[in-house]
Amino acid sequence: MKNTASFITLSIALLGVAGCLQNTDNQANASNQIWPKLPSVVPKDPAIEEKVAALVGSMTLEQKVAQMIQPEIRDVSVEDMRRYGFGSYLNGGGAFPNNDKHATPADWITLAEQMYQASMDDSLDGISIPTMWGTDAVHGHNNVIGATLFPHNIGLGAANNPKLIEQIAAITAREVMVTGIDWVFAPTVAVVRDDRWGRSYEGYSEDPEIVGKYAAAIVSGLQGRPGDEFLADNRVISTVKHFVGDGGTVDGDDQGNNIDSEQDLFKIHAQGYVQGLGAGAQSVMASFNSWHGEKIHGNKYLLTDVLKQQMGFDGFVVGDWNGHGQVAGCSNESCSQSINAGLDIFMVPTKAWKPLLENTIAQVKSGEISEARINDAVSRILRVKFRAGLFNKPSPANRSLSGKTELIGHPEHRAVARQAVRESLVLLKNNRQLLPLSPNLNVLVAGDGADNIGKQSGGWTITWQGTGNQNEDFPGGSSIYDGIKQVVSQNGGNVQLSVDGSYQAKPDVAIVVFGEDPYAEGNGDLDNLDYQRGDAKDLALLQKLRAQGISVVSVFITGRPLWVNPELNASDAFVVAWLLGSEGNGVADVLFRKANGDINHDFKGKLSFSWPASPDDAQLNVNDSDYAPLFAYGYGLTYQDDVQLDTLSENASLQSTKQQSLAIMHGSVKSPWSLSLYVDGKTLAMDSNTASLNSLNVRTTDRYIQEDSREITFKNRNVAKVQIGHAFPNDMRQYSELGSTLTFDIKLNSKLQASTKVGVNCDASCSQGIALTNLLSEEDLGVWKTVSIATNCFTQDTDNMAKVYSPFAIASRGPLSITLSNILFNNNSDETEPYTCDK
Structure with missing residues (x-):
């Protein structure tokens, strides 16, 4: 019986192996049919490849694994860098040198220089390889006080101007380089399919076409174009993220499960990678989400077979904030599955970096991870470092832009951001053609977003969530009220600022600025799109002003389309400002006429996200078979349009209003x-x-x-x-x-x-x-x-x-x-x- 059982067990095992081989073949065939083979715009340089091979061949296992570990500045010291020689490190959202939110550019440069010198010091780890600093500069250099902050991606999508977007990315690269940082975790190329997702504003559009165009533009702006300032002294390494499917999870659940077919995964969610890699992006960040229940951080088919082999990506794949720890069978301190799947760099904040380093070394020694996979990962990291010139550039404090603090928030940079604000605004309602306004009116500016640069900028603004900021934290920036005050005061009008809408003299018009408070990632997830459900204080303000016979212009700050039918009804004009960044004065440029009565700037923005007709319309995307939006994709009035919006239904149509x-x-x-x-x-x-x-x-x-x-x-x-x-x-x-x-x-x-x-x-x-x-x-x-x-x-x-x-x-x-x-x-x-x- 024992021999029979062994035979049966062996037979089952062989059948399983055969099944796995067949499945692998099927997946390989699928990748060949669905995913493109991308031409290399950054061909391998034989001289660089020779240097990489020689350096890898001289490294110990410990030195190699250290290149694959990326700790965070709050949990790693300069001495740790000297001891281990990490290939890279990062500052997470809301992390600053010396834990000081108001750290100066000089403080950032000092830390960059110290970390670099420690990485080059071979006295403890026995090798000199320059480290890289990565940062989330996702709408400008948004962790640094005084930097130029551009509209978030959802606003840039409404502008639909790839040339402007490339210019924005180039400015971001310059301001980042001032602080000695080499690498930016941008662009986000998620195609958002459910607006309940708390990262909706990080997406340019629900339409893959816009996302693809923008991916190429952002990568080109950050890195330079191959053959034209590519990774030059005023450029940074870019990262297309998050591979792949993060915008299509079930119910818009952040870090959730995408169940799209492979064809849709490519057709909808991968177009930013096709064009971003086509523009020469040197790094890709793996996504937190799962695909059909398997976490991307551990998915060999997508990370290796598709991305690296079929699409020909020869840069490196970096993980997202302990994302490897979410892979089945893994923890933050141990995850051979991710390395075997194709992850090249562990992003490992907290003190978990040390046991992760030690466990990975042990897993290579035991054969759980092959040394060939380690060599491949390290080769990819070094290849990018050589391409970026990190082995030849001066240290961070001595680079060409380093310390040129006049570039942080430079007037020319702010002018581009102001242009982006103007072009991103979308006009949904303009009954009786109330807009544009004469600049000599008695204007009441109301609402909690009117004089609040932090609110108008949203998440990923100085702090991770974008909360806890005051106007004083944005030197050189302007609130929406600031811009209105300047225009009206210069043209003989009068401005009253009152958050609650009270006033001394009855105004000719009220501009009410309101909307979502800042949030980031899963903290912004919603269960439906009803704005201020159960606490409609902004609606009450609009209705109060209208009841007093005052014309109301609503300026809505938001990171996604929301159901605002009651607010639309209570407004004579309704402008979607999205999350516009530090240059709030761009709003007044469009709302007001010139002194001679001519239009100053017309509305250019068009919806890159469909607008919901009910709070349940979270999954509402152009080309859907049952497409029935309130405002369709591409909608946006100009001053030439005489469109009267009728009274909208205010029936929220939710099954239950009682919150549990x-x-x-x-x-x-x-x-x-x-x-x-x-x-x-x-x-x-x-x-x-x-x-x-x-x-x-x-x-x-x-x-x-x-x-x-x-x-x-x-x-x-x-x-x-x-x-x-x-x-x-x-x-x-x-x-x-x-x-x-x-x-x-x-x-x-x-x-x-x-x-x-x-x-x-x-x-x-x-x-x-x-x-x-x-x-x-x-x-x-x-x-x-x-x-x-x-x-x-x-x-x-x-x-x-x-x-x-x-x-x-x-x-x-x-x-x-x-x-x-x-x-x-x-x-x-x-x-x-x-x-x-x-x-």
Whole structure:
């Protein structure tokens, strides 16, 4: 029987091998039929190839793997670089030299120079290979104070001007080079198919044609064209991202699953790669998403068979923020599957870089990863470094543009950004041809976006989420109000700024600027497109002004098309400004006539995303068989159009308006709240990735995705508090019904303190705290635990919850370290048994 069983097992195994071989052959045939063989616009240089081969042949395994590790500046030191010689490093969104949001260009250059010199120092690692610094300069050099910020991609898509886009990319490259950085993680070439996706604004269009044109333009602007300033001293290495299918996940779920056919994956989602690689892009970033359930970071067919072999890409593939850790069987600290699949560089923020380095070395020694695959990856990295001249260029502090800080936010750069603002604006409504306005009117400028450069710029603006910024953080920039004030004041008119729409003298017209608050990535995911569902404060402002007989011009700041039928009805004119960056004065250029009555600048922008007719129209794309938008792809009025928009239906048509939960912190702290630190009567708002006040420290950290949690450290016996709150109260009675809970995830990093309490603060009697010792025990040390507290623990009267200033606060007389994530008010209390205060 034993021999029979062995025979059966062997037969099954052989059949499995045959099946795998057949499947591999089928996939290879599919790639040949669907994916193109791209002509090489950057042919291999025999001299470079000889240098690469010689250098790889001289390197130890440890040196090779170090080239494949990309740590982040918050978790790697100059001495680490000297010891290991990493091939590259990055600053994530919201990371700055010295953890200083207001780091100067000189600070950036200093860090670049220190890291470079450490990489060239062979005293510890035995080799001198220049490192590369990569950064997310996705709408200008957006991490640096004072840089020129251009409209986000969705606005540039509406402009549909590839020549302008190439110019924008070239300017971005110059400003990046000023700070000594070599490599930019752009362009994003996602084709967005579901506007609920929190990264919709990173896409140029729902139409692959525009995305393809723009990919070529951005790559050419960043890198230069092959044969014409290609990777010259004023150019950077570009990255087309995220390969592939990130804009087509089910339900628009960030990092979710794309289930398109392979033909559609190519036809819809790969056109940016066809043209971006065709323009000579030297790096590709793998995507977080899955394709039919398999994470791209571990998909050998797509990364190797398709991208490298069939399409002929000879640069390197870099991962996205610990994306390898999401591959089945992997962790942030170990993932041979990704390397074997074709990933060349691990992007590994946090301290996971060291065990990942050690585990990868061990996996090569054990044969789990072949040394040939390592040699291929390192050869690709070195090839790009040689092509970019990194072995021959001076060190970062001594390059031709380095330190020329006058280029950061240069007037000529800002003029191009201002042009991009003008060309990106889309006019949806202009009843009675109210626009353009005479510049000598009495103008009321209202709305919370009117004088708010951070809001008009959106996510990926200084901080990762684009939150916590003030106008003072944008020296040289202008708000939309700034531009209006300048035009009207210069032409004998009068301007009143009033966020809430109040005024001293009745205006001739009100320009109301409102829209989405900044967000990035999954923090912007929605479940439908109803703007301000359940809290239509902007609509109330529009209706108030209209009821007073004032003509209303709405300027809508948004990262995607949203259902705004009520707001459209309450407006005489409606302009979509998208996320326009630092040059808000470009809006006034279009809204107002010249002094002599002539049109100054007409509207040029056309919708590159279809506009929804209902909140459920998230998957609404041109050429769909059931295509029924409110405004079709390509729509956009000009001043020559006399189109009257009739009253629209305001029936949201949602099955249920009752919200079952309210996120307080999910990834980011949700609007309208912000996180603040309180110690000894002092207060500090957290407007960066770290905040410290005396004995209290808070920093963002990663649990599932980038910066989705907050690590809080109470350092000594002083009373300290971390509070998520707002200056004005919020009505949360619908979340304080019988059985509702305050729910959050917590990890205890140190021993419990009896003094630590969790609370909710409102203007009545709901400030009593619940001791953390009632919720956790010492057995919970080091593990994540979901805690639910019945709302009536904080107040016996649900009416007290009508004015909640802080839905979550935690105070301690330390020392204590905890990590928090996923804080919400929950009307579904079935999932976790709540603490009810009677135990």
